[in-house]
Amino acid sequence: MAQKGRSGRRPTAPRGAAGQRGASQRAAPARRARPAAEQASAPEAPRAFRLGAVPGATPGKWIDRWRERLPHVTLELVPLDVATQRAAILSGDVDAALIRLPLDAADLHVIRLYDETAVVVASSDSALTAADELDPDDLAGEILIVPRDDVLGPLDLPGTEPPRFDAPETTADAIATVAAGVGIVVVPMSLARLHHRRDVESRPLRGAPVSTVALAWHADRTTPDVDAFVGIVRGRTSNSSR
Secondary structure, three states: OOOOOOOOOOEEEEEEHHHHHHHHHHHHHHHHHHHHHHOOOOOOEEEEEEEEOOOOOOOOOHHHHHHHHHHEEEEEEEEEHHHHHHHHHHHHOOOOOEEEOOOOOEHHHHHHHHHHEEEEEEEEEOOOHHHHOEEEEHHHOEEEOOOOOHHHHHHHOOOOOOOOOOOOOOOHHHHHHHHHOOOEEEEHHHHHHHOOOOEEEEEEEEOHOOOOOOOOOOOOOOOOHHHHHHHHHHOOOOOOOO
C-alpha cells in the first residue's frame, strides 16, 4: 500500500513530461477548431455576374453601386436586342437583364423599373422643331417611319402617312433617314439620345404610349448575386434586410 505523507495527503504528481502532455491534450481541441474558423472568414472566390441590357437602358448608377458592394464579383454588361431578350434570359446567356415590356413572363421574375416618354425625332430644319411639345394632330401629313426593331408598337396617329419604301432594319437607320429630311420617327427618349445626331432634334409627344424598362431573370435561378442586384435597383442599402 502506498504510504501517505506526514500531512495525510497523497503526494501530487511532479510537473514534468506527463503534465505537459496533459496540458497539450487539453489544448488540442482549440487548435483543431482554428482552421474551421479561418475557413469561415476566408474571402469569396472571384466570379462574374452577367447583366443583359437592351438599347437605351441606363444601368450606370447600379453598376457603380455593385462595384462598391461586391468588388470580388465582376459585372459583365451584355448588349441585348429586344427581339431576343427573353431567349437570352431563358438560355442562361445572362443572369439577369434590363428589358423592355411587354414580355412573356412565363418562367421569369419581372420587376418594373421606370417608364420612358416617347418623342418625335425630326430633321433639324423641320417646322415641328418650333414647338417644345407636340400633339398627335401636329403630325398630320408627316411620313411616319417605323423601324423593324420598333419597341412602342402601333401608334394612334391619324393623318400620318406610311413611307413608300421598306421599313429600315434599325432605329439608327430610321433616324439617319429622318436626318436626310424624309419623315419622322417616334421612339422612347433614351433611344433618341442614344442615336442623337446634330442634324436631328426630338420633341415629346403628348398622349403617346410609354416604354417600360424592367428587370427580369429566370424564376429558377434566383442566385445570391441576382438577389444582390435586385436589392441595388430597389434601393436597399448594404445593411438592409430583404
